[in-house]
Amino acid sequence: MRIGILTGGGDCPGLNAVIRAVVRSGTTQHGDEVVGFRDGWRGVVDGDTVPLDVAATRGLLPRGGTVLGTSRTNPFALDGGPERVLETCRRLGIDALVPVGGEDTLGVAHRLAGAGLRCVGVPKTIDNDLDATDYTFGFDTAVGVASEAIDRLHTTGDSHHRALVVEVMGRHAGWIALHAGMSGGATVVLVPERPFDLDAVVAHCQHRFDSGFSPIVVVSEGAVPADGHLTTATGQRDAFGHERLGGIGEALARVIEQRTGRESRAVVLGHVQRGGTPTPFDRVLATRFGLAAVRAVHSGASDVMVALRGTDIVQVPLAEAIAQLKLVPLERYEEAEVFFG
Amino acid sequence: MRIGILTGGGDCPGLNAVIRAVVRSGTTQHGDEVVGFRDGWRGVVDGDTVPLDVAATRGLLPRGGTVLGTSRTNPFALDGGPERVLETCRRLGIDALVPVGGEDTLGVAHRLAGAGLRCVGVPKTIDNDLDATDYTFGFDTAVGVASEAIDRLHTTGDSHHRALVVEVMGRHAGWIALHAGMSGGATVVLVPERPFDLDAVVAHCQHRFDSGFSPIVVVSEGAVPADGHLTTATGQRDAFGHERLGGIGEALARVIEQRTGRESRAVVLGHVQRGGTPTPFDRVLATRFGLAAVRAVHSGASDVMVALRGTDIVQVPLAEAIAQLKLVPLERYEEAEVFFG
Amino acid sequence: MRIGILTGGGDCPGLNAVIRAVVRSGTTQHGDEVVGFRDGWRGVVDGDTVPLDVAATRGLLPRGGTVLGTSRTNPFALDGGPERVLETCRRLGIDALVPVGGEDTLGVAHRLAGAGLRCVGVPKTIDNDLDATDYTFGFDTAVGVASEAIDRLHTTGDSHHRALVVEVMGRHAGWIALHAGMSGGATVVLVPERPFDLDAVVAHCQHRFDSGFSPIVVVSEGAVPADGHLTTATGQRDAFGHERLGGIGEALARVIEQRTGRESRAVVLGHVQRGGTPTPFDRVLATRFGLAAVRAVHSGASDVMVALRGTDIVQVPLAEAIAQLKLVPLERYEEAEVFFG
Amino acid sequence: MRIGILTGGGDCPGLNAVIRAVVRSGTTQHGDEVVGFRDGWRGVVDGDTVPLDVAATRGLLPRGGTVLGTSRTNPFALDGGPERVLETCRRLGIDALVPVGGEDTLGVAHRLAGAGLRCVGVPKTIDNDLDATDYTFGFDTAVGVASEAIDRLHTTGDSHHRALVVEVMGRHAGWIALHAGMSGGATVVLVPERPFDLDAVVAHCQHRFDSGFSPIVVVSEGAVPADGHLTTATGQRDAFGHERLGGIGEALARVIEQRTGRESRAVVLGHVQRGGTPTPFDRVLATRFGLAAVRAVHSGASDVMVALRGTDIVQVPLAEAIAQLKLVPLERYEEAEVFFG
Structure with a gap:
């Protein structure tokens, strides 16, 4: 043939x-x-x-x-x-x-x-x-790259007493965030399937700071706040006239910093998640x-x-x-929640 | 509770x-x-x-x-x-x-x-x-360690035109050899479930040499030849009077060297397969x-x-x-065989 | 004592x-x-x-x-x-x-x-x-993280025929960019010590595309264009009223995309470079x-x-x-230049 | 030209x-x-x-x-x-x-x-x-492979309360053992340049066991005991009639087991140290x-x-x-000795 x-x-x-x-x-x-x-x-x-x-x-x-x-x-x-x-x-x-x-x-x-x-x-x-x-x-490779990044970020976060927000791939489904977050010991994992409560995210970060360690938030690029109040619109246009939107990671880091009073930084893993052996x-x-x-x-x-x-x-x-996307089911998300905070 | x-x-x-x-x-x-x-x-x-x-x-x-x-x-x-x-x-x-x-x-x-x-x-x-x-x-971690070792051995084998035999864990079941061998692009994979034909192993190695590359044989520690003729008994006793048996990896390397006329070396991965993150x-x-x-x-x-x-x-x-061991089924082994030689 | x-x-x-x-x-x-x-x-x-x-x-x-x-x-x-x-x-x-x-x-x-x-x-x-x-x-660890990222980006860049710009640490000195770029086989390396000619950067990228591969530009966060015409000012203010500046990586990717007509993406490695074992x-x-x-x-x-x-x-x-910073000397930069394009 | x-x-x-x-x-x-x-x-x-x-x-x-x-x-x-x-x-x-x-x-x-x-x-x-x-x-790559192996062996050694002996390359010079041993936190490092005192090696291992952790001995393939009493001769001949010598790693593990009464195992890293990226x-x-x-x-x-x-x-x-080999100088070895035991 x-x-x-x-x-x-x-x-x-x-x-x-x-x-x-x-x-x-x-x-x-x-x-x-x-x-x-x-x-x-x-x-x-x-x-x-x-x-x-x-x-x-x-x-x-x-x-x-x-x-x-x-x-x-x-x-x-x-x-x-x-x-x-x-x-x-x-x-x-x-x-x-x-x-x-x-x-x-x-x-x-x-x-x-x-x-x-x-x-x-x-x-x-x-x-x-x-x-x-x-x-x-x-998928396993992408989770590996993200998980290794989280492992690395724990030590720098703890040394500087700062929160770190890691934005990973996943526009519609939060699988990478879920697995990398569970594997990396994240303080919170946010996925597109579950619009998040910003107050709860901040509270988890605060709790982690209070226990003497620094929080790591793992967030899918497609995650959104439940009340829609976290805007990533920047009002800015790039050289081609396209409106520039900051990512959810940056937006979250800004809010966590503002509300916990601790330095917070975002890391956007981007294309390294899909490359390599x-x-x-x-x-x-x-x-x-x-x-x-x-x-x-x-x-x-x-x-x-x-x-x-x-x-x-x-x-x-x-x-x-191709009938429908495979989304993170509730019970899988709840497994990760056991480790929040 | x-x-x-x-x-x-x-x-x-x-x-x-x-x-x-x-x-x-x-x-x-x-x-x-x-x-x-x-x-x-x-x-x-x-x-x-x-x-x-x-x-x-x-x-x-x-x-x-x-x-x-x-x-x-x-x-x-x-x-x-x-x-x-x-x-x-x-x-x-x-x-x-x-x-x-x-x-x-x-x-x-x-x-x-x-x-x-x-x-x-x-x-x-x-x-x-x-x-x-x-x-x-x-298991996934062990396969990772073995697979990375095989990746490394390819380049040194090809540079020296020599065969390399990698002995991995698996006394009764060949899962690590099977997955690491498939992942590493092994020339032959030998598992305990399938007593091997030494002539076929040598032929695969020879075929690989003939195509301009060097063979990598991945063998479970528990693999045995079909005809029983490959002895690992050494007749030697160690300082404590225990009889010393060479491993199957060493024995295979000896035979491949003898029968292909090419240098052959064994690597026994051992305990690194079960340690680490x-x-x-x-x-x-x-x-x-x-x-x-x-x-x-x-x-x-x-x-x-x-x-x-x-x-x-x-x-x-x-x-x-606990009723029985989970062994590598025939159809899984045959998948690996497609890449032999 | x-x-x-x-x-x-x-x-x-x-x-x-x-x-x-x-x-x-x-x-x-x-x-x-x-x-x-x-x-x-x-x-x-x-x-x-x-x-x-x-x-x-x-x-x-x-x-x-x-x-x-x-x-x-x-x-x-x-x-x-x-x-x-x-x-x-x-x-x-x-x-x-x-x-x-x-x-x-x-x-x-x-x-x-x-x-x-x-x-x-x-x-x-x-x-x-x-x-x-x-x-x-x-430093060696940071170069390792950056170099591994570049290794990964080569395959995704080539698959998509797109340029990738990797922004690494280095506000005043380009050592990480220099070593990671040499180690990763970068198409161009840009360091703070040598204000760059944007036309030359674009030409190197175009040359790389023409040879059938995709360019990887490695740029220190502190690198600047020689003519000052590449602005990273965004005119945007974040939630706290601070002016938001896009990084040099993003700015370069925009220009390369515009002038080569090929998709270009920036990856900002950020804090993962300083964390981990x-x-x-x-x-x-x-x-x-x-x-x-x-x-x-x-x-x-x-x-x-x-x-x-x-x-x-x-x-x-x-x-x-502490008398002065150790900067990348000209002859070290010229070594890297041999591989540009 | x-x-x-x-x-x-x-x-x-x-x-x-x-x-x-x-x-x-x-x-x-x-x-x-x-x-x-x-x-x-x-x-x-x-x-x-x-x-x-x-x-x-x-x-x-x-x-x-x-x-x-x-x-x-x-x-x-x-x-x-x-x-x-x-x-x-x-x-x-x-x-x-x-x-x-x-x-x-x-x-x-x-x-x-x-x-x-x-x-x-x-x-x-x-x-x-x-x-x-x-x-x-x-050299740096070989040290990296050996050091990663030692990192892995720490956890399995401690879990089983057993000593592990890691044999690395180095027939005449102990550089790989020295650097990998320092990098991996070895209990003892043995190099060809310094014939070793077997009693001291056993004492260091015992001391490490006593402190609740398991010893890791890193030994160059060419290291020898000061009194010459540690034989690796096996009296055995292989299929080709060559006399078979066990390595120094195996010999050391046997003695440590015998004299501390704790299980001891040798890992011979071999050719993986010279292969790969x-x-x-x-x-x-x-x-x-x-x-x-x-x-x-x-x-x-x-x-x-x-x-x-x-x-x-x-x-x-x-x-x-080519006039002479570069050997590990005494002061470099003494740096490692600070961490013995």
Whole structure:
């Protein structure tokens, strides 16, 4: 068979491990040919390909990012986009596509599968907010980076008797904040799923100061106050005329400083959370996803996604995977709350 | 309530996180008192305790090992041992015990629960070979240490054109070898569950050399050759008159060197695999196990173990947990085999 | 003898290692008593002390921050401050002070030494900008954190074809940027000592994009453009009415994006650079500084600072150490320039 | 000019950084052509080359090992070896050679320089035992690996109340043991330069046990007891008929166990100490060495080695560099001794 593979959306440690596994399994176990498309769906629309054989994947396993490049191109937003995708696949003799991506990338795959293109998706979201799979690769690495930063911040916070607010990724789901906060011994963890009470946050910080230690607040970039009174609007415009918004981390640090009377600082971890070598957990998961995708293709499946359930890799309908975001449930948040203050 | 906690068997990164979670949840959520027993069942037999409050657990989360100490003492192997355990608990007013340990420690708990002592076990085995739970804490950390070592060995192996054999923990189950080998891009992975064919191992190494790279063989300490012909007996006695056996890693390196004609070296990772700060995965898992154990105690459960199933923490009968070892299944091993050679 | 020790200014990985070495050497080699002052000079002014013996320093070596706490209190800025310092030392029978700090802390020590108090300083600046010593501890750790971040950013930058600007510490001296940039393979490194040409920065980024890779710009927080045209003023005021200035990193990312037409993002590493466990280099250096300070005290020296010269620890006059900042010399910057573009 | 470069002896993190710097500086600053020789002097003898341009060195900076490969071939031990080296250089138009290596590799360079071949050496020894330079790259990385292992072993040792002996590299010089031991808080450090008193080692371990903690002994592979009574001879022969010697680590653990009555275990770190990504310190040092070598070549120098003195890179005669090993001086060892016990 000829299998096409592409990586879309934000990059994630483990993408290269998926590519390597698909190529290795496809070529050595099944005699497949594997074709890589550059920069997500953009490469399929444009027919921009790179040949992939075992030699091309040597050394990829521990490498972050994606050698195929990525983009947020959506063929359905382009004039004649879906037709060009189908045309590319026909012209190149692609028997099946393995799109590796999040909600958007897999949503495209689902619609193309409906149009007759065989698609087996591989889930990818650093935020871990994709439903129908226990975990996605990249998440463990991001939590590792954030957790190590929190470990480091404890000692400087305590030495200076100052509060530190760590803003981590997570626009809609607070998984990174929850796991990094639990792992790092945060004083408070704030997630988008649970609008927060600013008074309670300040009280937890004050309690921590009173016990002789310094508070660390871990906050998802998408967290918001319950009463909406914490504005991050700055009224400022940048060189391009766009309004500049300070992040939630900065805003929180300002308020904590004002109300506890202690110096407070924000650290915004940003892109380091998604770069670099994947953890072993993510390398193994990404590798198993890649192997399972090839198995699924050869079993004749389409319109499905490979997914982790417990310790097994299973197939789930793409429709189920993209139906809704996987949010932090109440009981998981309450586990973290035991350690607040 | 008064809850006793002890840690038995080999130490594991994450034990301190369990202790911290039990103390924090017990004392702040339920008004419990928590008593620590020193050195596993030995401390319960002897009534050797250490008081545990929130202050005593500060800073424990990221720390490896166990502040309670550990031992392999089995009360049932001691004259009057079980009676002394029951007597200690009666005397100290212990309402429930939370033993944290592997097959042996939990086996004792199961028998004591049968004798009327309320026991809620927490699974702990760095080898990940305890049944009835998806994972145990410490395993991810051990895989991390082994995987980082393999990453390092690739460059020195390739520079010197020599084979490297990495011996990792795992007497009966090959989980660490399997995950570290998949994560590290091993040329071959050998596990106790699958007696290996020495000719095939050598052939894989030769194939790797032929492709211009150097092989890395990852082998569980308990792996054995299918034909039994690879002896590690040395015929040597040490200063104390004990017979000295070389490990399987050394034996393999000797044979690979002899049969490929290339220098081969063994690295035995040993105790570094079980020491040091736990990974975030292990910290979160250990913390959740601790919280769940307190919940179980207060729900009136006994003779159970907390366990991970998917992303949930559940309760399983202790009898089920200790009935048999969790071995690497064939299909998981076959996934790794795709990358051999 | 009775030796007082204090840590002042910004915290630094290695401070605890100095404290441990002073206590260990003082008490076990010389029969000294060691008294710790809390929060830098503030503790000496207020007579706020903590007793330090070998037991109190167990476990300190690998720990970041300072168990003594720190502050920026300057006794000479307080009414009667110097008198209170001398009075505290007289009252407590302090024979010598070991202040661990940077320019400010050591400047105070120099003036107090002039007033008759025996002072042996230990140099500490994460920025490595203290003259008269080859290196200060904490710097290697900060470079390590920054370098690892750059390693991670390479893969995400390349995957997204975007420029990344990493802002690191260094208000007056560019040592962290220089070393982290050389270590991380930066496309451009910008330091305060060399006002930069914005056109050249953009040209280097463009050249890097043209070669198929993504640029990483490493910039000291104190770097400035040669023509002064890159404003970081935002015209915005925060909740407390203070004018908000965006950092140089953000400003650069905006301009690079505008002029190359490629997405550009800034990452501000901030406080993680100064927290956490010290590298072995810093642990050894801090330990040797602590030992040398005790030797200096017992040799009768005063108004001196211990310093690293080559592989030796020597004594230099405090006056020399604080006379001027150690800046990045031209020839060191030119070494980095070889790799620009 | 045409510059040849080769890497000889044991591999070391930082070799690739030297290669990259030589290529980058030579080609872009001076218009040189750079030719790589495979596997040390073997490649020069055989004329086995690989072309090196900027594209070939992309991504090399953070990579351990050497892309050129290495060997211990000594042309002066081969019939007609030196003549073949000179003939290769003549035939390929090599104007200067940059051999990167230790005592042996540089000794060959010195003799060839005497025969009229322009040679500028770059020092490389993971053991840091090369004279005339403050440090060699690779050493800091090796210390980092060993120090991290010691950090990990503390927690498992304390949990099990057992002694741990860590055997590190260093046949003739104890630098790795000294620095890793100081950095890791070892109970005892044993180096080849100071034959040790077994009674004192046991006493230090006993003292550490008595204080409630577990001892960690860090020992160079080349350390020996003062009275010669600690034999590592095993009387055993391996499959190839070679006599097998146990390491000093194993032997020490046996004796400590016997004489303290506490379990003791040895960990032999082995090849992981020389593999993997270099630390920032080593990347910067290796890069600066590479740049300085090109400068030296273009300044007309020969029979010299680049070397680190303080923060400067200088040139020293090759003869001086190879005259004797750089051993741990007494005063450095005494610094470590302060912390024994």
